Amino acid sequence: MxxxxxxxxxxxxxxxxxxxxxxxxxxxxxxxxxxxxxxxxxxxxxxxxxxxxxxxxxxxxxxxxxxxxxxxxxxxxxxxxxxxxxxxxxxxxxxxxxxxxxxxxxxxxxxxxxxxxxxxxxxxxxxxxxxxxxxxxxxxAGAPKPSLHPQKPATLGQMQEYVIASLPGVEKKLARALLQKFGTVAEVINATEEHLQKVEMIGPKKAAEIKKVIDTEYR
Missing domain, CATH: 3.40.50.10130 (Rossmann fold)
Known part of the structure; x- marks a missing residue:
């Protein structure tokens, strides 16, 4: 090739x-x-x-x-x-x-x-x-190039799931569980490691990785 x-x-x-x-x-x-x-x-x-x-x-x-x-x-x-x-x-x-x-x-x-x-x-x-x-x-066939963004119009809920699913170790199922637990994207982002661990499938290591991405200053 x-x-x-x-x-x-x-x-x-x-x-x-x-x-x-x-x-x-x-x-x-x-x-x-x-x-x-x-x-x-x-x-x-x-x-x-x-x-x-x-x-x-x-x-x-x-x-x-x-x-x-x-x-x-x-x-x-x-x-x-x-x-x-x-x-x-x-x-x-x-x-x-x-x-x-x-x-x-x-x-x-x-x-x-x-x-x-x-x-x-x-x-x-x-x-x-x-x-x-x-x-x-x-x-x-001239199809669009591969992209992480869905090609179909997303609902607000799907867009919220997509944002949370971009966090480390978070798949769509877990993103949905987090949103159901905390209610909004902002509440998920603001949750402490202790509170994150109250969601099934999130242990201390994953909670720490999530908070590291959220709280570390961008360089």
Whole structure:
């Protein structure tokens, strides 16, 4: 891939050490690592990718995360896509912890009710190839460049969640919990470390990191 042909893909910081990011780099793609409030990869301003390995996909059905994550993708991006990686190594339907009909029901809901395409890849290298193919197609179609800002008009509540989700270690679910606890963005910002720790999923370390970003003088 020449410099003129290179495409940029935004990857979530939590994917930094994954095989996908390495494979993207090896293929010559430009990787921009960011803390994404939702999605794992952005291939354009309208295409957001949620990447699941089989075990994580099944666990997200059990704990209810799957539909919430996809709902947030749908709200924020025009063309969300779900990639399930590694189904050749681990059959989705071989799990004893969840009935095959529940898995089929979830796949049907994602594809039909939510209208989100489901793509299957064999391994990280295959996933990287798929991301590059999507990004190239988007670039050729003149789609907006990858951006952290949702392309759909945001509601006031979504904008408030976005502001809080930019804090270290705060994902969209936690941002929503913080806003529900404190009421406003200002109250979240002004909360003490002790008060922040009263919110589930925030311990002393995360509370300290949040306050450090808020209280440290800009240089």
């Amino acid at each position: 020449t410099n003129a042909e290179k495409i940029t893909i935004i990857a979530d910081m939590r994917e930094k050490h994954s095989g996908v990011v390495k494979a993207l780099h090896d293929e010559g793609a430009l990787i921009d690592l960011k803390m994404l409030p939702t999605a794992d990869f952005l291939c354009s301003g309208r295409v957001a990718i949620e990447l699941k390995r089989p075990a994580d996909f099944l666990n997200s059905i059990i704990d209810g995360r799957m539909l919430q994550q996809l709902k947030e993708l749908k709200e924020g991006f025009e063309r969300p896509v779900l990639i399930i990686e590694g189904t050749e190594e681990q059959d989705l339907f071989s799990s004893r912890s969840i009935h095959p009909n529940a898995i089929r029901g979830m796949l049907a809901a994602i594809a039909v009710s939510y209208g989100i395409p489901i793509l299957h890849t064999r391994n990280p290298k295959d996933t990287a190839g798929m991301l590059i193919a999507i990004a190239k197609r988007e670039k050729e």
